[in-house]
Amino acid sequence: MRVLGVDPGLTRCGVGVVDGSVGRPLTMVHVGVVRTPAELDVARRLVQLEQGLDAAIAEHRPDVVAVERVFSQNNVSTVMGTAQASAIAMVCAARRGIPVHLHTPSEVKAAVTGSGRADKAQVTAMVTRLLRLDTAPKPADAADALALAICHVWRGGAGDRLAAAVAKSRATGGAVRVVR
Amino acid sequence: MRVLGVDPGLTRCGVGVVDGSVGRPLTMVHVGVVRTPAELDVARRLVQLEQGLDAAIAEHRPDVVAVERVFSQNNVSTVMGTAQASAIAMVCAARRGIPVHLHTPSEVKAAVTGSGRADKAQVTAMVTRLLRLDTAPKPADAADALALAICHVWRGGAGDRLAAAVAKSRATGGAVRVVR
Secondary structure: OEEEEEEOOOOEEEEEEEEOOOOOOOEEEEEEEEEOOOOOOHHHHHHHHHHHHHHHHHHHOOOEEEEEOOOOOOOHHHHHHHHHHHHHHHHHHHHOOOOEEEEOHHHHHHHHHOOOOOOHHHHHHHHHHHOOOOOOOOOHHHHHHHHHHHHHHHHHHHHHHHHHHHHHHHHHOOOOOOOO | OEEEEEEOOOOEEEEEEEEOOOOOOOEEEEEEEEEOOOOOOHHHHHHHHHHHHHHHHHHHOOOEEEEEOOOOOOOHHHHHHHHHHHHHHHHHHHHOOOOEEEEOHHHHHHHHHOOOOOOHHHHHHHHHHHOOOOOOOOOHHHHHHHHHHHHHHHHHHHHHHHHHHHHHHHHHOOOOOOOO
16 A cells, blocks of 8 residues: 655645555655745645645555644644645545545554654654664654654554455445454 | 635635726626535545636636635634635635735625624625625625625725835836825
C-alpha cells in the first residue's frame, strides 16, 4: 500500500509518501514541503498549494491520502490556515477518486512512538529509524507528513482490511476473518 | 461590476450574484445554495461543493468573488467546515484569476443595514428591499450571500477604485482623485 501523508499548513505543508504493509519494512518514496509566500493573499496561496499537492499526487499515485485532522482547539492564529490547507489536500485527493483518511495528532504519535504525548523530536527520531534514513527528515512538517503516512499504513490499513472483510463476508454469507 | 458572494458552509453554502455600482440600483442576477449530504465524508463533500461553486462561477463570470471571513471564535462545532468551505470558494475563484475579497459578518451587516449588530431578519429585509425582490430570498445562507455581494459592490468597490486611482496617479505623476 502506498500512502501520501499531508501535514497541512499554508506556510509549510509537509508531504510524505511511504510504501508498506503491516509487519513488513517501510520504504520512503518521497518527502517534501510545499511552501507558499506569506505576502500573497490567502486565495492565491491556496491555489499554489493546490498546484504543489496535485503535482505530488499525480507523480506518486498513492492508494490513500492521509491528512492530519485539524481541531479548532489548536493555536487560534494558525488554525484557519491549517483548516483551509487541509481542505485543499482533501479535495485534491477525492477529486481523483483517491480515499482520504484523517488521523489526529495523538493517533499519529501513538502509532509511531507508542505514546500519544510524544514530542516532535521523538516522532522525528522514530520516523528516521522506521524508514531507515541516514539523516532525519527536515523540517518538522516533512517528518510529520511521513509519520502520518506510517500511521495510516499501520492503523488505517487494518481498518480498511476489516471493512473489506466485512463486505466480503456479507457478499458470501461467510464469517468475518481478518488476517493481520 | 458583477460580484458573486459566498456564505461558506458544508451543509448549505449560499451563492448570490449581484450587478451594481455605487449610487445606482442593484440587480440580482442569481441566488442559490449548494448543499452537500452529511452522510458523505468531508473530502467528498468538498468535491461536490467545488463542483457547485465552480459551475456558478463559470455561468455568471463575476468580476470579483466576495467570501465571508471566517473567525475561529465562531461556533466551534461548525467552524472547521466553514473554514474548509471558504477555502474551496477562494481556490475556485483564484484559479480562474478572479480577485477574491473577504468581508467580516459585521462589515456585511453594517453595509446592508447600517448596523454591524443587525440580526438575520434585518439583513434579509434589507437585501429584499435593496434588490427590489417580491419575496425574501431563502434560506438565510442565500440572503447572506447576496448581502456579501452588495457589501462588496459598496465597500470593496470603493477600495478597488481607490487602489486603481493611486496606481494611475503613480503612473502619471498626477494627484489622486477618487470619484464616488
